[in-house]
Amino acid sequence: MQKLSWNFTGNFTGLAALTLALLAGAGGAMAQNAKVANATVAFLMPDQASTRYEEHDYPGFKAEMEKLCPTCKVIYQNADANVARQQQQFNSAISQGAKVIVMDPVDSTAAASLVKQAQSQGIKVIAYDRPVPDAKADFYVSFDNEAIGKAIADSLVQHLKASSVAAASGTGVLEINGSPTDAAAGLIKKGIHAGLDTSGYPILAEYDTPDWAPPKAQQWASGQITRFGKNILGVVAANDGTAGGAIAAFKAAGLSSVPPVTGNDATIAALQLIIAGDQYNTISKPSEIVAGAAANVAVQLLSGETPKPETTLFNTPSKLFVPAVITTQNLKAEIIDKKIASADQLCSGRYSEGCKKLGITN
Numbered sequence: 001m002q003k004l005s006w007n008f009t010g011n012f013t014g015l016a017a018l019t020l021a022l023l024a025g026a027g028g029a030m031a032q033n034a035k036v037a038n039a040t041v042a043f044l045m046p047d048q049a050s051t052r053y054e055e056h057d058y059p060g061f062k063a064e065m066e067k068l069c070p071t072c073k074v075i076y077q078n079a080d081a082n083v084a085r086q087q088q089q090f091n092s093a094i095s096q097g098a099k100v101i102v103m104d105p106v107d108s109t110a111a112a113s114l115v116k117q118a119q120s121q122g123i124k125v126i127a128y129d130r131p132v133p134d135a136k137a138d139f140y141v142s143f144d145n146e147a148i149g150k151a152i153a154d155s156l157v158q159h160l161k162a163s164s165v166a167a168a169s170g171t172g173v174l175e176i177n178g179s180p181t182d183a184a185a186g187l188i189k190k191g192i193h194a195g196l197d198t199s200g201y202p203i204l205a206e207y208d209t210p211d212w213a214p215p216k217a218q219q220w221a222s223g224q225i226t227r228f229g230k231n232i233l234g235v236v237a238a239n240d241g242t243a244g245g246a247i248a249a250f251k252a253a254g255l256s257s258v259p260p261v262t263g264n265d266a267t268i269a270a271l272q273l274i275i276a277g278d279q280y281n282t283i284s285k286p287s288e289i290v291a292g293a294a295a296n297v298a299v300q301l302l303s304g305e306t307p308k309p310e311t312t313l314f315n316t317p318s319k320l321f322v323p324a325v326i327t328t329q330n331l332k333a334e335i336i337d338k339k340i341a342s343a344d345q346l347c348s349g350r351y352s353e354g355c356k357k358l359g360i361t362n
Contacts, residue, residue, distance in 0.1 A: 035303045040073045041065065042093035042101040043294075046130070046182075047081040049212045049241050052265055052287050053104075054078070057129075060288030061102070064295035069302070081211040083107045083181075090114045094123060100298040104129040108183035111135070124301040128294055130184035133314040139307055140318040141294045143285050145184045147322050149191020149238065152262040155281050155325045156234050157199040159260055165233055172202035174224055176217050176237040176246055180208040183314075188238045188264070196236065204228050209242050217245030218252075225253045235261040240270035240282055247278050266326055271335060271346055274328060275354035284326045284334055293319055332360050 043061050045053040058076050065074050075093050079086035086106045093101055094117075101118055103125060105111035112135035115125045119138070127137040156173070175192055178185025185208070196203055205227075207220045217237070225232065237243035243263035250258040260280035263270045273279035297319075300307045309317030326334055335341050347355035355361045 036069045036299055037071045038073075039069065039100075039302050040075065040093075040096060040098045041298050041302070042075040042077070042090075042096075042098040042103075044086060044089055044093065044101060044103045045076075045078045046086065046104045046106045047212065048078055049081065049214065050239065050265055051267055052285075056287035057104075057291045060291030061295050063288070064292040065298070068295060068299045072299075072302075079106050081106055081213075083110050086111075087114065090118075094118065094121065098123065100124045100126065100301050102126045102128050102294050102298060103132075105132060105182075107181040108132055109134060109181065124298075126294055126297055126301070127316060129290070130182050131187075131314050131316065131318075133183050136314075137316050138301060139297050139309070140313055140316045141290055141297060142184065142318070142320055143283075143290060144320040144322045145187035146191040146194075147320075148264055148283050148285075149188035149193075150195045151191070151325050152238075152264060152281060152283060153192045153195025153199070153236050155327070156236055156260055156262050157195060157201060159280060159327075160201060160234060167201045167233065171231045171233050172204040173234045173236060174221065174228075174232055174246070175203050175206035176221065176235060176242045177206060177208045178238045178242070179210060179212050182212070185212070185238060192236050192238065201233060204232065209238075209245075212239060212241055214241040214245035214248075217242035218249045219245075221246040221249035222252065225249055225255070230255070232259055234259045234280075237262055237264075239264040240267045240279075241265075243279055243282075244269060244273065247273060251278075266335065266340065268341060268345055271326075271331065271341060272351050274326070274331060275346060275351050275358060275360075277328075277354065281325050281327045283323055284340060285323050286340060290321055293321075328358055332358055336360055 062074050065072055077089040083106045111132045115132055115135035115137050118125050124138040127140040129142050131140050177189045205224050209217045235246045237246050240263040243261050246261050258278050263282040266282045266284040270282045297307045310319050343360050347361050
């Protein structure tokens with residue numbers, strides 16, 4: 001499987017390759033721009049449990065569309081984790097004349113009928129972030145979710161071993177997965193198991209979090225803390241929201257310290273938890289990169305061209321980007337220095353001392 005690699009551990013060495021990849025083949029973006037005008041494209045996101053869609057994905061998509069097709073109209077909707085609402089938004093986009101629909105599905109199974117409905121009317125569908133396994137979308141653009149799951153699990157395992165934390169009898173880790181209706185969550189879960197199953201650290205219990213909802217993750221984690229207590233050596237949480245729920249559960253239980261907890265998405269809240277020492281890692285996914293790639297694919301499809309895939313997933317031509325893990329060791333270099341977030345955003349109040357220790361502020 002060939003993937004596009006976005007290297008966060010050094011300079012943006014993949015930038016030139018990424019730019020070429022997005023513009024190469026089928027005439028390139030400049031040629032596309034010359035062919036497309038006044039088209040309508042819909043960008044339909046799944047939920048507001050994560051802040052990334054309003055803060056990064058939609059702005060990134062809109063900005064790239066404005067470059068490639070200034071006269072194109074972009075419809076943006078967020079379903080707030082409601083399957084029926086996303087179906088309504090999808091139908092509304094069709095009625096408003098959308099020729100390409102970029103969809104991050106609330107429910108990957110339910111989305112299959114929407115893909116087929118649109119395609120029967122000559123409308124192209126780009127699966128975004130979360131795949132649609134039961135229908136062949138016209139293209140799929142995402143970070144590599146399975147690789148993300150393995151990366152956060154591997155990072156936790158390496159940290160435990162480096163800290164000389166042995167898996168004694170009865171000890172192990174908790175696994176908090178994403179929504180059971182989200183195919184991307186299933187890929188992250190698969191990657192987590194690939195990292196944990198032969199690690200020497202048993203999985204004490206795992207949970208598929210409905211709708212990725214942090215309160216549900218917190219409630220489940222609270223029960224496991226009562227059950228396992230100090231035998232919990234770490235928590236592999238599939239995103240920052242569920243990680244935050246787990247951390248809140250440990251703090252509410254009154255334990256003297258929180259075991260290392262993983263995350264994914266590099267939300268402001270999660271980065272602050274890392275600075276404070278409450279969360280061990282996250283995944284920095286500058287979603288503007290993937291959103292920009294989706295815009296490029298949309299314009300190619302509007303032009304009647306065939307976007308060049310890097311791989312195939314669920315029988316769908318795909319581009320997958322691979323980010324890297326963020327911990328205290330590289331947070332300043334990868335988040336602050338590369339202007340993904342600012343010191344002003346991260347270092348207020350109780351986080352000011354942590355920022356000084358990490359060299360973010362003086």
